């Protein structure tokens with residue numbers, strides 16, 4: 736199962752997306768991207784839960 740996420744799904748005007756084999760790996764890519772491009776998003780537990788709810792599995 737491939738896990739994927741994209742900023743567009745989060746309603747962001749950003750064409751970044753990522754897909755990996757594990758949620759842990761995906762979340763580390765998301766964290767890295769948010770810290771660089773979306774500094775306004777605080778990575779608190781609520782936002783992390785919201786981000787995780789956007790993960791798609793194929």
Ligand SMILES: [Zn+2]
Nearest residue numbers: 742749751772
């Ligand atoms: Zn983005």
